[in-house]
Each structure stands twice: as structure tokens, then as C-alpha cells.
Amino acid sequence: MSDLGRVLRLDARRTALLVAVPLLAGIGVVTVWLSLVPGVAYWDNSVVALVDSVRTLGPVAAGIAAWAAVRERRLDYLRDLTARSPATGVLLDLLLLSAAALAAYAAVTGVVVAATVVRHNAGDAHPLGIAAGALALVLHVVAGYLAGRAAPHRATPAAVVAATALWALLRGPGTSWWSLLPPAALGHVELFTGLRTGVQADQALWAAGLAAALILGYVMWLTRRWPLAVPLVLALALAVTATVRLQATDGRAVADDPVALACREWPLRTCVHPSLRSALPTLIAATTPLAARLNGTPGAITRIEQRPASVPASVASGVALVHLDDDLRPGYGTRAARELRDALTRPAACSAASAQRIRSREYKALVDAWLLDEGTPPIADAYAARRFKSWGERARRSWLRAHYARYRNCTLTARDFRPATAFSPRPVRPGIARGPRTGPFKAGPFGTGPLKTRARAVRPGAPRPGLPGAKPPALRDPARSSR
Structure with a gap:
């Protein structure tokens, strides 16, 4: 009975591992706070922040589990004094370590959810993403503990931390399907996209299947109970199926997600x-x-x-x-x-390298600065800059309506800022002014010309029209003309 009491006290003392909860929670909160996008409450990014926290919490939890396994392995002879199965202590250790890690993960999840809800959140919180992170953390605990049981040395915890950290760091976001294996390396989720639910489900199945396979394999080896091979094979098949499904995604963890604006x-x-x-x-x-x-x-x-x-x-x-x-x-x-x-503007029209287009871009920059209330840029044509600056707001808007096509095509010239053409919708084309028509036109042997009209009678002594002050010619005598 005294030996049994010692074993029970030993099992009870292992609850001291719960001191790891504040440590893991503190590390996770710092990591997740740095991963959250400031000013944006997008649920998919919140899930990514939780996954990033697992990439940091996982190696720490695995190292603590390995340290606990190394420390408890030296006292296994006391467990052999009882009638309990040798796997009972192992399963109890894993239960306590997993509970401590999940308690820390729950605290980190609470911080993420609170930070997302208090802001203008958008999207949906996928429980599968949270579950995938939790199962990935449990997988780290199981792997670290079994490594400590298999190699009970002082250097084992450090080696476990280094190995799990390398597994997390050497896989970059979006590099290949390897980056989707838990703990997944997910990059920032852009707006109008979202995490694929199928990928999160496969990640949860992969972590659960591999953790179950490790536990069943170790218990079967420890107890020599070969019927455990059946659930072991099923767990491995689950992990392999999830791996094949993740491989088919080609590393694409996000998809288009249209939302109502x-x-x-x-x-x-x-x-x-x-x-x-x-x-x-x-x-x-x-x-x-x-x-x-x-x-x-x-x-x-x-x-x-x-x-x-x-x-x-x-x-x-x-x-x-x-x-x-x-x-x-x-x-x-x-x-x-x-x-x-x-x-x-048209980028192709404004990117030409000709001297004329370079000067046109200067005039365009003058208008661009006004459109956004920016400072007037220095240009070579100081007169155009002074004149445009002297116009009021209404005059500038009228000018832009008249010259918008030139502004868009980067064809503005100095002439567009001159007084004669600044506010005319159509430039005045130079030409020869024509007088009023004197009558209808007809085709003649030398081209078209005005029709001949009958001359009006002119009063003697009156000036002829068109010739101010000119005297009319003397009238001829009909008698003399008849001679």
C-alpha cells in the first residue's frame, strides 16, 4: 500500500505541469498580436493569426512535453510495482500535457476573438481553422513526449525544440503543398479572398490521424497488444488520405470570396x-x-x-x-x-519618349497637382504655370471640360494656356475671311461664280454704291448714239 501511495502522489505531482499554461499563453498572445493586421477585422486573418501562434507554441509545448517525459522516465520502476498497465502512466501524462497546451491555446483564441469582434469584423469564423490549430498543438505535445520517452537524455528537450522549430520555419507560405501540413504556413489573406474550408478540414484530419497513430504505435509496442494494429492502420490511412488531398491543392489555401460591399x-x-x-x-x-x-x-x-x-x-x-x-x-x-x-489618362499615350510628349507631361503634371490640391510643380513654361495658377476654380473647371481629351491623351501644348484658346471648346483654325454672298452661284466656263444681276438705275449725281464720293459717268445722248 505504501508503494501504491507513492505512485498516486507521483501522479498527482504531475499536475505541476499546469504552470506551463501561463508560459504558453503569454507566448501565444504575443505571437498572435503581432500577426493580427492592424485596423482590419477579417475573420480569415484571425484564423491565420491563430495558426501562426501554433507555429511558435508548438515547439515550446513539444520541448516541455519532452522534458516531462525525461524526468518521469527515471521513476518508471515505481509504476511497475502496481497492477496498472504500463501504458496508463503514459496516457495520463499525455492527457495532462495536452490539457495544459489546449488551455493556453484557448486563452490565445479568446484574445483573437475579442480583438476581432470589437472592431468592424467581416467574413465568418471557421471552426475548422481553430480545430486544426488545436490538433496541431496536440500533435506537437505527443511527438515531444514520445521522443523524450524513447531517448531519456538531458539533451532531448533541446533537440525536440530545434527539430520542431525547423519544421515550422523551413516551410514558407505558398511555396508548395508542404507548407499546408500542420502547423500550416499561411500568408496574409487578402481582402475579397478567403481560406478554403476543405484545406482546413484536411489539416485537422492530418494532425488527428498522425497523433493517434503515434499514440497507438507506442502503446502497442509497450503493451504488446497486437490488436491495436487495426486502429493504428486506420489512423495512418486517415493521415495519408489527408496528405493526398493537401497535395492536390498545389499549395493554394485561399480562393476568391466575393462579399457585399x-x-x-x-x-x-x-x-x-x-x-x-x-x-x-x-x-x-x-x-x-x-x-x-x-x-x-x-x-x-x-x-x-x-x-x-x-x-x-x-x-x-x-x-x-x-x-x-x-x-x-x-x-x-x-x-x-x-x-x-x-x-x-492613357498610359500608352503618356509614356512616349518624344520631346513633345515630355513637354505635354509637364503640362499634365500642372493639372494633376490642381486635381488633388497639391503644390504646383515647376515646369519649363513659366508663363503657362503663372496663367493657370491665376485662374479661379470655376475657370479651371471650364478649362478642363474644354481640354479633357488633350489632358487624357497627354497632348497639351503651350497654346492651350494662351488667352485666345484657353476656354474655347474648339480651337479657332486660321483662314481667309469671306464676305457675304451677293447672289446664287452657278457653274460657268471658268468655274463657279455669282450670277449676273441687272444693274439698278442710278440717279444722276448720286454716288455709286461701294465707291464713296465717286460721280457717275455722263449719260450718252440718244440722238447722237443713233447717228
């Missing part, structure tokens, strides 16, 4: 990803002046929509497509407005 109607209808609702005021303030100055031109903007990076920015039929930084770095509104302004 969050919009604000006034003063300009602007729509963004639901997780970026907080960016609407800044984006509207940065783009409204540009839209007001483009009013009345073919590039007028009536609606602004955010699109993923794969869709180029454009302005067509009043709809402007724009991009935003997922992390909302400072200045994102100004960058979006510049992107819209650059989308107004």
Missing part, C-alpha cells in the same frame, strides 16, 4: 470591403474634390468601389474602381485618389 451614399456613393468601414470617411474626403472637378467631363465620377489588387484601377461610365491597403497605412486615402487620377 459596405457603402455610404453622401456626398459621393463610396463602397469598400465590410472590414474597412472605418476607412469610408477618409476615403470620401480624399476623393470628393477630385470628383467635383471632373464633373461635366467624360471622366466624371458618380460612384467609387473598392476592388482587389487583381482588378486594375479604372474610371468608366461614372464608376471608379480603386484599391485600398489592407492594413490601412497612413495616407491610404491620398494614395487612392492618386490612383483614380492616374486612371483617367
Whole structure:
């Protein structure tokens, strides 16, 4: 009975491993906080942050499990004094270590969920992603503990930490299907995309099958109970099936995920990803002046929509497509407005290297600075810069409506800023002024010309029309003319 009491006290003393919970929880919270995208509450990124925490927690949990196995292996002779199965102590150790690791993981998950809910969250929280991280952590505990049981040396915990850390670090996000094996190396999930549910399910099955296979294999070797080979084979088959399914993905863990945009109607209808609702005021303030100055031109903007990076920015039929930084770095509104302004012009026409196009780009830069309320850039034509700067807001908008085609095609010249042509929709073409027609035209032997008309009677002494002060010729005598 005294030996049995010693064994029970030994088992109870192993609950001291729960001191590892604060350590693991602290490491996990720091890791997950650094992985969360600031300013954005996207559930898929929250799941990625949890997976990243497992990549750090896993090696630490495996090292603690290996240290516990090495320490307890020296007291196995006391367990042999009881009638219990030799696998009972091993399973109890694994249960306590796994519970400690999962308690720390639950604390980290609570921090992630709270940080996501208090902000403008978007998307759905996939339980499979959380389960895959938890099972991957349990797999680390099982592998570390069994390594300590198989090689009870002081250097074993350090070797386990090094091996599991290398397994996590040597697999980069999106490199191959190997990066999807738990703990998965998942990169930042862009907006308008989402984690594939099938990949998360396969990761959970892979971790559960491999952990079960390790436990069953060790218990079967320890107890010599060969019927355990049947569940062992099933666990291995589950892990192999999950591996084949992950290999078929070619490392693609995300897919397109269209969502309903969050919009604000006034003063300009602007729509963004639901997780970026907080960016609407800044984006509207940065783009409204540009839209007001483009009013009345073919590039007028009536609606602004955010699109993923794969869709180029454009302005067509009043709809402007724009991009935003997922992390909302400072200045994102100004960058979006510049992107819209650059989308107004034709890149092929403005990229020519001729001297004329270089000068035209200077005039375009002058107009670009006004569209976004930026400082006037120095250009070679100082007269055009001074004249454009002297115009008021209404005059500039009228000028842009008249010269929008030239602005878009990068064909502005110094003549467009001269007084005679600055505000005329169509440039005046030089030519010879024609007088009024004197009558209908007809075709003659020498071309077309006016018809001959009968001369009017001119009063004697009156000046002839068209010849001021000229006297009419003397009238001929009919009698003399008859001679």
C-alpha cells in the first residue's frame, strides 16, 4: 500500500505541469498580436493569426512535453510495482500535457476573438481553422513526449525544440503543398479572398490521424497488444488520405470570396470591403474634390468601389474602381485618389519618349497637382504655370471640360494656356475671311461664280454704291448714239 501511495502522489505531482499554461499563453498572445493586421477585422486573418501562434507554441509545448517525459522516465520502476498497465502512466501524462497546451491555446483564441469582434469584423469564423490549430498543438505535445520517452537524455528537450522549430520555419507560405501540413504556413489573406474550408478540414484530419497513430504505435509496442494494429492502420490511412488531398491543392489555401460591399451614399456613393468601414470617411474626403472637378467631363465620377489588387484601377461610365491597403497605412486615402487620377489618362499615350510628349507631361503634371490640391510643380513654361495658377476654380473647371481629351491623351501644348484658346471648346483654325454672298452661284466656263444681276438705275449725281464720293459717268445722248 505504501508503494501504491507513492505512485498516486507521483501522479498527482504531475499536475505541476499546469504552470506551463501561463508560459504558453503569454507566448501565444504575443505571437498572435503581432500577426493580427492592424485596423482590419477579417475573420480569415484571425484564423491565420491563430495558426501562426501554433507555429511558435508548438515547439515550446513539444520541448516541455519532452522534458516531462525525461524526468518521469527515471521513476518508471515505481509504476511497475502496481497492477496498472504500463501504458496508463503514459496516457495520463499525455492527457495532462495536452490539457495544459489546449488551455493556453484557448486563452490565445479568446484574445483573437475579442480583438476581432470589437472592431468592424467581416467574413465568418471557421471552426475548422481553430480545430486544426488545436490538433496541431496536440500533435506537437505527443511527438515531444514520445521522443523524450524513447531517448531519456538531458539533451532531448533541446533537440525536440530545434527539430520542431525547423519544421515550422523551413516551410514558407505558398511555396508548395508542404507548407499546408500542420502547423500550416499561411500568408496574409487578402481582402475579397478567403481560406478554403476543405484545406482546413484536411489539416485537422492530418494532425488527428498522425497523433493517434503515434499514440497507438507506442502503446502497442509497450503493451504488446497486437490488436491495436487495426486502429493504428486506420489512423495512418486517415493521415495519408489527408496528405493526398493537401497535395492536390498545389499549395493554394485561399480562393476568391466575393462579399457585399459596405457603402455610404453622401456626398459621393463610396463602397469598400465590410472590414474597412472605418476607412469610408477618409476615403470620401480624399476623393470628393477630385470628383467635383471632373464633373461635366467624360471622366466624371458618380460612384467609387473598392476592388482587389487583381482588378486594375479604372474610371468608366461614372464608376471608379480603386484599391485600398489592407492594413490601412497612413495616407491610404491620398494614395487612392492618386490612383483614380492616374486612371483617367492613357498610359500608352503618356509614356512616349518624344520631346513633345515630355513637354505635354509637364503640362499634365500642372493639372494633376490642381486635381488633388497639391503644390504646383515647376515646369519649363513659366508663363503657362503663372496663367493657370491665376485662374479661379470655376475657370479651371471650364478649362478642363474644354481640354479633357488633350489632358487624357497627354497632348497639351503651350497654346492651350494662351488667352485666345484657353476656354474655347474648339480651337479657332486660321483662314481667309469671306464676305457675304451677293447672289446664287452657278457653274460657268471658268468655274463657279455669282450670277449676273441687272444693274439698278442710278440717279444722276448720286454716288455709286461701294465707291464713296465717286460721280457717275455722263449719260450718252440718244440722238447722237443713233447717228
